[in-house]
Amino acid sequence: MNTSSASKNHPSGKRYSKHSYRGFLKVCHDEVVASTPFSDHDWRNIDDFWANQFLDVAKLQLDNEEIFISLLEKVKSERKGKGLYTYWQRVIEEFGRKRKRTAIEAKENSQPQTKKKPFEVISLPTVVNNTLPNLTYLNLRNKSNSCTESTELRIPDEIVNWIEFEQEVLAWQPKVDKEYQKPTFSQRRTVTCEKDICTASDINIYETLTPLDRSILFLDGRALESIVGQPDFIIVNSNMVLLMIWECKTKWVLKVLPHEDIIALYVQEKETKEGPYVYSNNSSIFGSINQVYGYMCANSLKYGVLSTYDQTWFLKREAVKVEGEDHGRLYVSNTVTSTSTSPTLLKSVAYMIDLASNDHYAPFLKKPMMTADTNEDDKDDEFIPEKKDDSEFKYKGYLLPKGPNVVTRSQSRQVLGSLDTNVDL
Numbered sequence: 338m339n340t341s342s343a344s345k346n347h348p349s350g351k352r353y354s355k356h357s358y359r360g361f362l363k364v365c366h367d368e369v370v371a372s373t374p375f376s377d378h379d380w381r382n383i384d385d386f387w388a389n390q391f392l393d394v395a396k397l398q399l400d401n402e403e404i405f406i407s408l409l410e411k412v413k414s415e416r417k418g419k420g421l422y423t424y425w426q427r428v429i430e431e432f433g434r435k436r437k438r439t440a441i442e443a444k445e446n447s448q449p450q451t452k453k454k455p456f457e458v459i460s461l462p463t464v465v466n467n468t469l470p471n472l473t474y475l476n477l478r479n480k481s482n483s484c485t486e487s488t489e490l491r492i493p494d495e496i497v498n499w500i501e502f503e504q505e506v507l508a509w510q511p512k513v514d515k516e517y518q519k520p521t522f523s524q525r526r527t528v529t530c531e532k533d534i535c536t537a538s539d540i541n542i543y544e545t546l547t548p549l550d551r552s553i554l555f556l557d558g559r560a561l562e563s564i565v566g567q568p569d570f571i572i573v574n575s576n577m578v579l580l581m582i583w584e585c586k587t588k589w590v591l592k593v594l595p596h597e598d599i600i601a602l603y604v605q606e607k608e609t610k611e612g613p614y615v616y617s618n619n620s621s622i623f624g625s626i627n628q629v630y631g632y633m634c635a636n637s638l639k640y641g642v643l644s645t646y647d648q649t650w651f652l653k654r655e656a657v658k659v660e661g662e663d664h665g666r667l668y669v670s671n672t673v674t675s676t677s678t679s680p681t682l683l684k685s686v687a688y689m690i691d692l693a694s695n696d697h698y699a700p701f702l703k704k705p706m707m708t709a710d711t712n713e714d715d716k717d718d719e720f721i722p723e724k725k726d727d728s729e730f731k732y733k734g735y736l737l738p739k740g741p742n743v744v745t746r747s748q749s750r751q752v753l754g755s756l757d758t759n760v761d762l
Contacts, residue, residue, distance in 0.1 A: 358412045361391050362424065370431050380425035388412055457519040458549070461511040465684035467520060469541050469675040472646055474528045474588065489566040489631035491704055492607075493667035496626070498600055499653060502670035506680040506688045515552065520545040534585045534646050535569055542646075543570070546687055551575060553690055558582070565635035572690060580693035582632045583642040590621045591645050593672065599626075599650060600669055630654065630667055631704070639699040640689055649673045649682055651689055656700040665702050 362369060369387065392412060399405045415421075522545075526537045543555035552575045558568035561577065570583040593599050599622060606623035625643060633641045633654050641652040651670040656663045673685045680688075 358388060358391050358415045359420075362387065366428075370428055370435070380422060380429065383425055383428070384416065384421055388416060458516045459519050460513045461515060461517060461548075461687060462513060464517045464520065464545060465511060465681055465687050467522075467545070467683055468678060468681055469646075469683070470522055470524045470526075471675060472526050472528050472534075472537055489635040489704065490624075490627050491631040491634045491665070491702060492627050493630050493654070493665045494659075495664065495666045496600055496603060497666065497668055498598075499651065499668035499670040502651060502668075502685075503673075503680060506685050509684075509688045509691070511684070511687055511691075515548040515550060517545070517548055528587060531569075531585055531587050531590075534587055534644075537646050538570070538583075538585060538644065542683065542686060545683060546690070553580075553694075555583075566632045568629075568632045572693070574694060578697075579636060579638065580697045581640045581642065581689060582629065582636065582638060583644065584625070584629045584632070586621075586625055586643065586645050588645050588647065591625055591643070591648070592621065593648060595672075599672065603669075626652075626667075626669070630665075633699070634665065634702040635704075637698055637701045638693075639697055640693045642686070642689065647675050649675075649685070651685060654699050656702060663700060663702055 392409065395408055396405055399408070520541070523537065523540045526533065526540075528534060528537075539555070547553060547555060554573050554575075556571050556573060558564060558566075558571050560571065561573070561579065564571060564579065568582040569585045571579055572581040572583065573579055593602065602622045603626055610623060629641045629643045629652055633639070633652065639653060639655075641654075643650045643652060650672060653668040655666045655668075657666060658664065670685075673680070673682050675682050677685075
C-alpha cells in the first residue's frame with residue numbers, strides 16, 4: 338500500500354479525548370474517506386494504515402513513554418472488535434459513491450453547455466389576440482348531467498342580459514406595462530370529466546394571462562381560508578385580495594346550443610322548479626348560475642365566470658334597495674366561445690380582471706329562506722350540500738303538487754303565509 342499521499346493528508350496535530358482509536362475514526366470520518374488510498378480494498382490493510390497513522394501522531398504528542406505503551410495496548414484491544422469490519426465496509430462504499438459522482442460531474446463539465454432558449458416575452462395586447470384550441474369530448478354513456486348543490490346557493494331576484502359586454506371588451510385597450518410569456522397552447526385535450534375542463538383552462542387560459550411579475554394569480558378555489566364555498570378557481574392580486582371566482586362545468590352539465598340563450602333557458606328551468614309539480618327533467622343551467630351567483634354573494638364579489646372552456650359566460654351583480662330589502666340583480670353576458678375573435682375569450686377574461694382589479698366589491702347577500710316540506714314521504718328531497726353527481730336518487734314521473742322549497746327574500750312572507758293556510762299543523 339502506498340502511504341505517501343495519505344501521510345501528507347492525515348489529520349495530525351489534533352488531540353482526541355482519551356486517545357481512543359475508534360474515537361479518532363469517528364471524529365475524522367470525512368477526512369478518513371477523503372484521504373484513504375483505496376488501491377487496496379482489503380479492509381484489514383486500510384485499518385492497519387490508519388492505526389499506524391493514529392499511533393504516529395500520538396507518539397509525537399505524548400511525552401511519557403509509559404502512557405504511549407498503554408495507548409498501544411488499548412489500540413490493539415479496540416481493533417479486535419467486530420465493529421471495525423462494518424465501519425470500513427461503509428467507508429469503502431462511501432468512497433465508491435463519491436468517486437462515481439466525481440466521474441459523472443467531470444463528464445458533464447467536459448461537455449459543451451447547451452444554452453436554454455429563452456422564452457419570448459410579449460405584452461397583453463398581443464396575448465389577448467389569440468384564440469384557443471377546442472376540446473375533444475369522449476362519447477361516454479350514462480354521463481352524469483347533475484350540478485353541484487352548493488351550501489351557498491342563492492337565487493337572483495332579477496337576471497338580465499349584459500348587453501354591452503362584448504362592445505365594452507372590444508373598446509377596451511389593454512395596458513402594455515406588464516410582460517407575459519408567449520403562450521404555448523395545449524392543442525389536444527380529451528374531456529372525460531370536469532377535472533379535464535379545469536386542467537385545460539389552467540394551461541390555456543390561466544397560465545397565459547398570468548403576468549411575469551405575478552401581480553395577478555389564478556388559484557385553486559380552496560387556496561385561501563377566507564373563501565366561502567368551494568369555487569373551482571379564484572383570481573387574486575399580488576396582495577391575495579380576492580377579485581373574482583371561476584366555476585367550470587362540462588357540456589354534459591351545461592347544455593347550451595349555439596342558437597340558445599342561456600338566460601331564457603334559466604328562466605324556463607326556474608319556472609319549472611317553482612311550478613306546482615316537480616318534474617324529472619334536469620335543471621343544470623338554473624343550478625349552475627345560482628351556484629356562481631351564490632359564491633359571488635357570499636364573498637361580496639361583483640364579478641364571476643361560468644365556463645365549459647368551449648363556452649364562457651361573464652357575470653356581474655348589483656344589489657339595489659326594493660321596499661327596504663336588498664334586491665339582487667344579475668347580469669349575464671352572451672356566450673363567448675374559445676374560438677371567438679370579436680372579442681376573443683382571452684381578451685374578455687383580461688377585461689373582467691381589469692374591472693375587478695378596480696372595483697371587485699358588491700354587498701353581501703344572505704341565503705334565501707329554506708322552507709321544509711311537511712309531507713313525510715318527501716324527506717328524500719332534503720337539500721344535500723356540496724354533493725356532486727348524485728345518481729342514486731332521481732325523480733320519476735309526476736309527484737304530488739308541492740310548494741317551492743327555495744324562495745327569494747321578497748317571496749318569503751308570501752310563502753310562509755300560504756303555508757299557514759294550506760298545511761294542517
